[in-house]
Each structure stands twice: as C-alpha cells, then as structure tokens.
Amino acid sequence: MNSDTRQCLPHHGEIHTEQMVNIKTEAVLNNDEANLIEIAHHAFNNENYAKCVRTIERIATLQQSKLNPILMDLCHKSYKKVIQSAASNTDRLKLCEWWRLFVESTRLDDSSNEALLCQIDWRSECLQERLKLTRCVNERMRISELLIVSLIEAYEVAVQCMATFSAVKLKQRIDGLCSMINDYLRNFSELDKVSLVIEEGIELLRLIYNEAKDEFNTTIQNNSKNEDDRKILMAIMNEINLVLQHCSWCDINKAEIKPTDMITVCNHSNTAIIDQSNTSTNDLSSDDDDGDDNDNDNDLYHDDIIEARF
Numbered sequence: 001m002n003s004d005t006r007q008c009l010p011h012h013g014e015i016h017t018e019q020m021v022n023i024k025t026e027a028v029l030n031n032d033e034a035n036l037i038e039i040a041h042h043a044f045n046n047e048n049y050a051k052c053v054r055t056i057e058r059i060a061t062l063q064q065s066k067l068n069p070i071l072m073d074l075c076h077k078s079y080k081k082v083i084q085s086a087a088s089n090t091d092r093l094k095l096c097e098w099w100r101l102f103v104e105s106t107r108l109d110d111s112s113n114e115a116l117l118c119q120i121d122w123r124s125e126c127l128q129e130r131l132k133l134t135r136c137v138n139e140r141m142r143i144s145e146l147l148i149v150s151l152i153e154a155y156e157v158a159v160q161c162m163a164t165f166s167a168v169k170l171k172q173r174i175d176g177l178c179s180m181i182n183d184y185l186r187n188f189s190e191l192d193k194v195s196l197v198i199e200e201g202i203e204l205l206r207l208i209y210n211e212a213k214d215e216f217n218t219t220i221q222n223n224s225k226n227e228d229d230r231k232i233l234m235a236i237m238n239e240i241n242l243v244l245q246h247c248s249w250c251d252i253n254k255a256e257i258k259p260t261d262m263i264t265v266c267n268h269s270n271t272a273i274i275d276q277s278n279t280s281t282n283d284l285s286s287d288d289d290d291g292d293d294n295d296n297d298n299d300l301y302h303d304d305i306i307e308a309r310f
Contacts, residue, residue, distance in 0.1 A: 036055050036056075036058060036062075037059065037071070039055050040052050040055040040056050040059070040071065040075075041074070043055060043078075044078060049077075049078040049079075049081040049082045049085075050078075050082050052074065052075065052078040053075055053078045053079055053082060056071055056072075056078070057075070057102065059071065060102075060106050065106050066106070066107045066108070066109050067107075067108060067109065068108070068109055068110075069109075069110055072106060072108060072118075072119070072122070073118070073122075075102065076099075076103065076122045076125070076126075079095065079099040079102070080099075080125070080129070082095055083095045083096060083129060092133050093130075093133050093134075096129055096130040097130075099126050099129075100123070100126045100127070100130065103119070103126055104123060113157055113161045114161055116157055117157045117158055117161060120150055120154045120157060121154055123150050124147060124151060127143055127146050128147060130143055131143045131144060131147060137188075140187070141184075141187075141188050144183070144184050144188075145184075145195055145197045145198075147180055148180050148181060148184065148197050148198065148201050149197055151173070151176055151177045151180060151201075152177065152200065152201060152204055154173060155170065155173045155174070155204065158170060158173055165211070166215065167208060167212040167232075167233060167236055168215070168229050168232045168233060171235075171236060174205075174236055174239070174240075175239065177201060177205065178205065178239050178240060178242070178243050180201075181198060181202065181205070181243055181246075182242070182246055184198060185198070185243075185246040185247065186246060189246075202244075202247060205240045205243055205244075206240075206244075208236070209236075209237055209241075212233045212236045212237050212240075213233075213237060215233055216233040216237070219233070
C-alpha cells in the first residue's frame with residue numbers, strides 16, 4: 001500500500017492551525033523540531049492521508065488518548081481516504097479495524113452532547129465501512145447489530161441536542177435506522193430468534209412513529225401551511241410501517257408490533273388520510289409484494305445512513 005497515494009479530495013474547508021491554539025503540542029518528529037498539529041494539517045491538505053493518521057495518533061498518545069474534535073475529525077477523514085486507496089480487501093479490513101479501535105479508544109476534550117454525537121457518528125461510519133467489506137454471514141450480522149446500536153445511540157443523543165423535538169429534523173437519522181433494520185430482517189430472516197438489539201430498534205421506531213403522528217396532527221390542528229413538513233412526517237410514518245411489515249414474518253411478537261395506523265398518500269389531491277382501522281399485517285404484506293421485484297435492485301448497504309456532521 002503506497003502511503004503517498006494522491007487522490008482528489010472532496011470539497012472541504014481548509015482547517016487552520018489557529019483553530020487549535022488551545023492544544024499546541026511540540027515534539028520531535030523525524031529528528032526535526034516540529035509542531036505535530038501543523039504537520040497533520042499540512043499532510044491532510046497535501047493528500048498525504050497516511051502521514052496525517054500517523055501524526056494525529058502520535059498526538060493522541062502524547063495527550064493520553066485525548067483529542068480536540070477538529071483533530072479527531074481530520075484523522076477520521078484521513079482513515080477513510082487511506083482505506084479507499086488500499087491495495088487489497090485484506091488491507092482495507094485491517095485498516096478498518098485500526099480505525100474502529102482509534103475511534104473507540106480516543107476521548108474528546110469536549111464533553112458536550114454535540115461532541116458525543118460526533119463521536120458516535122464517527123463510530124457508525126467506521127462500522128458501516130467495515131460492513132461493506134465483510135462477506136462472512138456471521139460477521140455481517142454481528143457488525144450490523146453493532147451499527148444498529150450505534151444508530152440508536154446517535155438518535156437518542158440527537159434528541160437531547162434539540163431545544164424542541166421535531167421528527168422532521170431527524171429524518172436522515174430515522175431513514176438510516178429504518179434502512180439498517182430492514183436490511184437485517186431481510187438478510188437474516190431465517191434466524192430462529194431475532195436479537196434484542198433489533199427488538200430495541202423496533203421499539204424505538206414505534207415510539208418515533210407515535211411522535212411523528214402527534215407532530216403531524218399538531219400541524220393539522222394549528223392549520224400550519226408548511227406542506228413540506230407534513231409530507232416529511234408522512235414519509236417517516238410510511239417508512240416505519242414498511243419496517244413493521246418485515247417484522248411480521250420474523251415472528252418478533254407479531255401482536256405487539258402490528259401497526260395501528262396506515263398512511264395512504266393520495267398523490268392526485270396532495271392529501272393524506274390516516275386510516276385508523278387497524279389494518280392487518282397480512283394486508284400490509286400483500287401491499288408490499290408488488291415491490292419485491294425492486295428489492296434486488298437496491299444496494300445491500302446504504303451510503304447515506306449517517307448524519308453528516310462536518
């Protein structure tokens with residue numbers, strides 16, 4: 001693996017040393033007096049990502065595994081680039097494991113919920129990349145469960161970061177959780193027993209569904225003219241219903257998870273009707289049969305399940 005491989009960077013803002021004055025670290029690197037933070041930024045901006053990773057990991061060692069969120073993000077992005085340029089899948093798997101260990105073993109010098117959310121998202125991204133590279137069924141199941149746990153934690157912390165709860169603002173996180181649980185149920189449907197992680201995810205989705213429905217009803221009662229928010233809330237409820245359909249044939253407490261509401265979007269009139277008739281799981285499953293042909297066209301794992309933080 002060539003550590004000097006050059007790749008085109010995605011659009012990103014230059015990160016300057018002035019932002020890091022509070023954690024300046026002086027040390028000797030390659031027999032030269034150097035500021036490690038400046039070296040890390042210079043390496044990143046010159047697309048020398050392997051050197052950026054090595055430098056920031058050394059900073060973390062000198063600071064007893066504690067980093068500023070900006071440096072942590074820089075190392076996180078660099079790890080992703082190094083993995084992309086790795087020569088083989090074996091190298092990528094090894095780098096993913098180092099990346100995961102780095103994320104999980106490094107503490108941030110910021111104790112806010114926002115910083116915690118960033119760290120959970122970094123871990124989720126690492127697990128997602130690891131999942132893409134894994135072909136062993138048992139290992140994919142294990143990593144999928146770890147990723148779902150991470151997505152659940154991220155959602156809960158994101159809620160704490162909000163002054164006023166809004167399911168609309170959390171749609172990307174809800175989409176990611178639905179996608180991962182859906183994939184898990186589809187790919188591991190032959191299991192005799194579904195893990196507690198999945199049951200916890202299902203319970204959270206049921207809670208989100210009720211919160212989205214309450215938010216939807218509030219917009220109706222307040223005669224809100226924000227049509228976009230109502231459409232997003234309807235999309236969230238429909239998406240959760242689709243997950244519940246998969247649960248029905250996994251025998252996860254059928255009576256408990258049966259959806260109590262079905263959202264029907266009438267496109268021709270741009271109106272939504274909430275059917276309170278307790279639609280049966282079998283009815284829902286029959287509606288989903290028409291879409292089975294499209295399942296094979298979907299990518300197994302999704303690239304957009306992690307909320308963009310930087």
